[in-house]
Amino acid sequence: MFKMKDTIIKLDNVWKTYQMGKVKVNALRGLNLEIRKGEFVAIMGPSGSGKSTAVNMVGALDIPSKGKIYLEKHDISKLPESDLAQIRGKKIGFIFQQFNLINTLTALENVTLPMIFQGIERDERLETGKNLLRMVGLQERIDHKPTELSGGEQQRVAIARSLANDPEVVLADEPTGNLDSKTGQMVIKFLEDLNKKGKTIIMVTHDTNVAKHANRIEFLKDGKIIKRMKGG
Amino acid sequence: MLVDNFIIALKGLRHRKLRSWLTMIGIFIGIAAVVALMGLGEGLRGAIIGQFGFLGPDVLAIRASGINFAGPPGQAVVKGLTEDLAEKIQRITGVEVAINRYIETGTIEFNDQQDIGIAWNVPEGKNRKIFEDMLNLRTQKGRLLKDSDNFKVVVGNDFTKDDKFGKAVQIGNRILFDDKEFEVIGILEKRGSFIFDSVIVMNEDVLVDNFRDGDSVNAIAVRVKELKIIDNVIRDIEKLLRKERDVKEGEEDFTVQSPENALQTLDSTLFGVQIFISIIAFISIIVGGIGITNTMYTAVLERTKEIGIMKSIGATNSTIFSLFFIESGMLGMVGGIVGITAGFILSHGFAFMGRLALGTELIRADVGIGLVLGALLFSFLVGLIAGTVPAYQASRKNPVDALRYG
Ligand SMILES: Nc1ncnc2c1ncn2[C@@H]1O[C@H](COP(=O)(O)OP(=O)(O)OP(=O)(O)O)[C@@H](O)[C@H]1O
Ligand SMILES: [Mg+2]
Numbered sequence: 125m126f127k128m129k130d131t132i133i134k135l136d137n138v139w140k141t142y143q144m145g146k147v148k149v150n151a152l153r154g155l156n157l158e159i160r161k162g163e164f165v166a167i168m169g170p171s172g173s174g175k176s177t178a179v180n181m182v183g184a185l186d187i188p189s190k191g192k193i194y195l196e197k198h199d200i201s202k203l204p205e206s207d208l209a210q211i212r213g214k215k216i217g218f219i220f221q222q223f224n225l226i227n228t229l230t231a232l233e234n235v236t237l238p239m240i241f242q243g244i245e246r247d248e249r250l251e252t253g254k255n256l257l258r259m260v261g262l263q264e265r266i267d268h269k270p271t272e273l274s275g276g277e278q279q280r281v282a283i284a285r286s287l288a289n290d291p292e293v294v295l296a297d298e299p300t301g302n303l304d305s306k307t308g309q310m311v312i313k314f315l316e317d318l319n320k321k322g323k324t325i326i327m328v329t330h331d332t333n334v335a336k337h338a339n340r341i342e343f344l345k346d347g348k349i350i351k352r353m354k355g356g
Numbered sequence: 357m358l359v360d361n362f363i364i365a366l367k368g369l370r371h372r373k374l375r376s377w378l379t380m381i382g383i384f385i386g387i388a389a390v391v392a393l394m395g396l397g398e399g400l401r402g403a404i405i406g407q408f409g410f411l412g413p414d415v416l417a418i419r420a421s422g423i424n425f426a427g428p429p430g431q432a433v434v435k436g437l438t439e440d441l442a443e444k445i446q447r448i449t450g451v452e453v454a455i456n457r458y459i460e461t462g463t464i465e466f467n468d469q470q471d472i473g474i475a476w477n478v479p480e481g482k483n484r485k486i487f488e489d490m491l492n493l494r495t496q497k498g499r500l501l502k503d504s505d506n507f508k509v510v511v512g513n514d515f516t517k518d519d520k521f522g523k524a525v526q527i528g529n530r531i532l533f534d535d536k537e538f539e540v541i542g543i544l545e546k547r548g549s550f551i552f553d554s555v556i557v558m559n560e561d562v563l564v565d566n567f568r569d570g571d572s573v574n575a576i577a578v579r580v581k582e583l584k585i586i587d588n589v590i591r592d593i594e595k596l597l598r599k600e601r602d603v604k605e606g607e608e609d610f611t612v613q614s615p616e617n618a619l620q621t622l623d624s625t626l627f628g629v630q631i632f633i634s635i636i637a638f639i640s641i642i643v644g645g646i647g648i649t650n651t652m653y654t655a656v657l658e659r660t661k662e663i664g665i666m667k668s669i670g671a672t673n674s675t676i677f678s679l680f681f682i683e684s685g686m687l688g689m690v691g692g693i694v695g696i697t698a699g700f701i702l703s704h705g706f707a708f709m710g711r712l713a714l715g716t717e718l719i720r721a722d723v724g725i726g727l728v729l730g731a732l733l734f735s736f737l738v739g740l741i742a743g744t745v746p747a748y749q750a751s752r753k754n755p756v757d758a759l760r761y762g
Contacts, residue, residue: 185668186756206672213670224665224759228371240360241670285669 131194132292132324133159133182138191138201140177140347151177152188153347159326161292164319166335166355167328169344175328176297178344182326183218183295184211196292213241217286221298223278225270231257231281232266238288256284260314276307283314294318296327300334312337361675365683368655369690376651376687382644383691383738384698386637387731391699393633395723396706397626401619402549402722414586415490416578418445418593418612435601435609436572444596445578450589452581453486455479456573458563464556465532466521474551475509475533475567477560490579493557498527498542501559509533510542512553520554531556536566550720586614644691645742652684652746663750664758673751680747681740688739689732696731699723 140152151174159165167175180186181193184200187208193201200211212218225234236253244252257266260280270278279299286294296315300308308331316337319325327338335341336355343351418441420434445454457476464473479487480503487493493500493510501510515525525531529540533556547553580589593612603609613621656663663676671679703721710719 180756183668185759186754206674209667209670209672212668218668220759224661224668226662226665228367233367237364237666238669240364241666241672241675246360289670 130160131158132161132196133157133326134192134194135178135181136192136194138178138181138188138193140174140181140186141189151347152181154191155344155348157342157349159324161324162319162322163340164316164325164338164355165327166338166341167326167344168330168332168335168341173344174347175344177347179295179297179326179328182293183216184208185218213238214289215292217288217291217294219279219282219286219294219296219299221301223270223275223282223302225278225281225285227270230267230269231262231273231284234270234281235285235288238285242289244289252288253284256287257281260284274307275303276310279303279307279311280314283311283318287318291323293324293326296325298328298330300329300331305333308334361678362682362686365679365686368659368679368683369686372651372655372687376655377690379647379651380644380687380691380694382640382642382647383688383735384644384695386640386644387692387695387735388698388702389633389637389640391696391723391727391731392702392706393630393637394727395699395703395721397622397630398724398727399703399707399721400622400626400719402720413614413616414580414583416580416586416590416593416612416614417618418576418578418597418610419574420572420610436570437574437576437610438600439571439573441597441600442573442576444600445576445593448589448592448596450581450585450592452579453483455483455487455577456560457575457577458560458568459574460534460563460567462534462567463532465535466515466525466529467523469521471520473533473554473556475556475558475563477563478557479560486579487577490577494545495542496545498540500542501557503559505541505559506562507536507538508541508558509538510544510557511540512544512550512555512557513546514550514553515540516543533558534567641738645688645738648684648687648691648739648742649746651687652680652743653749655683656680656746656750659750660753660758660761663753664755664761667753667755668759676753677747677751680750681743684743684747685736685740688742689736691739692732692735695735696723696728699731 135155135157138152138155139150142149142151155174155178157178167178169175177186181188182195184195184203185208187203188201191201192199195211195215200208203211226237229237232250232253235256236249239249239252254263254266257263260283262277262280262284265273265277270281273281294315299311299315303311312334315325315327327334329335338355341353341355342349343353418437420437439456442454442456445451456479460475461472462475464471478484478493478501484503488500495510496513498510501508509531511525511531514520518524525540525543527540527543530537531540532538538556538558544552544555544557578589578593580586590612594608597610597612598605598608601609666676700723703723707719707721
């Protein structure tokens with residue numbers, strides 16, 4: 125049934141404990157999760173259940189307190205920051221609820237920034253950046269600053285940016301959380317298109333209408349998966 | 357990659373608030389003080405070299421008044437040197453030649469445009485060749501003066517610049533000096549000193565007859581036959597002058613100096629001032645550096661989220677470090693640029709006031725390209741050093757915490 129060679133991400137008994145002063149917060153309590161190449165997985169669950177924490181681990185933004193995380197069969201759970209940064213830059217594309225664009229840079233500059241960090245030549249950066257912005261329908265807005273763009277447009281810039289280095293995996297943490305439902309649907313459409321082109325997508329959401337676009341929905345509670353459903 | 361980092365850092369800089377620019381006032385003051393001081397010092401050195409027109413260990417300059425360098429020619433309270441002295445000095449054993457020097461400030465007119473300039477003389481007769489040799493005078497175009505050259509002049513190389521009088525002076529052109537007309541028969545080679553490059557050179561008789569009244573000279577240039585007897589020669593000249601001018605030993609109202617001595621005198625005079633200004637500059641720069649550190653801390657805090665974003669899209673710690681590090685260096689350099697500009701204006705302002713107060717054209721400021729580049733590099737380095745710790749802190753931020761910030 126399950127073929128190991130298809131697995132792109134595997135979380136094996138992952139724990140994450142935050143120290144808040146004297147109090148310890150267990151954000152993840154033995155999370156197990158496997159995602160295969162080309163899947164579109166939605167993660168749902170109540171606030172504080174550890175969804176963002178889990179996604180950040182997959183995205184090499186953070187390391188677990190206990191347990192192992194495999195990305196393309198490589199254990200990334202104990203890597204130093206410099207290696208994690210390389211993984212984030214090359215293999216992962218992040219999309220956030222608050223868009224997280226850099227306000228002092230134009231749309232095109234935001235999209236090309238990840239390529240600068242990978243040392244890509246200027247000409248190639250500009251060409252790729254313009255193509256990506258065209259793909260999300262913002263070719264007219266490449267010189268606009270984030271503050272001059274609507275929420276939906278900003279999130280499309282963020283989608284374009286997440287694809288800058290052609291990553292294996294796109295992680296979207298509540299990508300529609302700050303958008304009205306119509307704009308949200310448009311963003312989901314882009315994610316679906318990406319998935320059709322072969323990208324593996326993990327999306328956190330509170331919205332069942334959004335989650336149903338995924339192949340599979342994982343329900344998280346108190347730092348563990350409690351339920352699994354087929355989407356679509 | 358480095359270039360890209362510079363560009364990103366520059367963008368960060370553009371969005372700085374006014375307050376972050378104000379903290380650079382220390383850098384600004386420090387650099388301004390250094391540039392003004394060094395520019396003025398260089399100018400004064402240039403003035404000394406320029407005033408004598410030559411430098412050599414076997415050359416002496418005799419001047420009236422108690423001011424050792426760049427002194428005011430013909431200032432009212434100074435009892436001038438008389439024309440007949442040169443001949444008497446020439447008779448002293450060991451003196452090869454003694455030549456009267458007249459330096460005249462006046463209005464130069466050409467192409468209906470006026471400028472203030474200086475004229476000095478070349479002696480007539482057998483001393484002409486010696487003097488031309490002492491000053492290393494050579495023409496780029498035309499020829500040097502001869503004894504019969506009445507109302508003919510040789511001009512400095514700056515006269516060939518279009519912007520001096522709206523068009524370049526050519527051989528055969530006529531120019532006015534204090535309303536008297538002269539024909540230009542030669543243009544000097546470029547020397548890099550205004551005393552040569554913007555001078556009008558005329559025969560001694562012409563200069564004296566047309567522009568001087570009384571019999572005083574600005575200086576007497578003396579060349580000794582042998583270097584090893586120079587001290588004796590100085591002593592004999594001083595003895596002669598004391599007698600001629602009727603002053604006691606220790607109360608001399610004249611100086612007999614080699615230009616190299618004069619430079620040493622200037623340097624020792626400036627040294628005290630330099631120490632003082634340097635201390636002020638040093639303190640200002642330290643304060644400015646602390647100011648930069650402070651704004652960088654604020655910037656790192658304010659841009660915590662931005663740091664988180666950049667890390668999430670692949671920026672390594674060293675990339676983040678270099679972004680803030682470079683930005684801090686550029687912050688220092690902006691302070692430096694403003695300081696250099698202010699120092700430039702200050703030194704030229706002081707030189708201008710000096711010219712007004714002392715009535716001489718010789719005091720100039722000289723802020724050279726080396727000084728400018730040095731100050732620029734230095735202010736960049738101050739910024740870099742000041743930004744090291746904040747940039748390091750920025751680079752160490754945990755990406756998840758940074759993303760949750762604000
Ligand atoms: N950096 C941190 N320091 C301390 N506690 C943290 C940190 N990050 C998360 N937590 C805690 O860990 C738990 C899980 O947080 P997480 O952000 O993963 O939840 P979530 O499921 O994404 O919630 P939401 O739906 O509100 O985004 C919460 O109790 C949270 O307060
Ligand atoms: Mg969350």
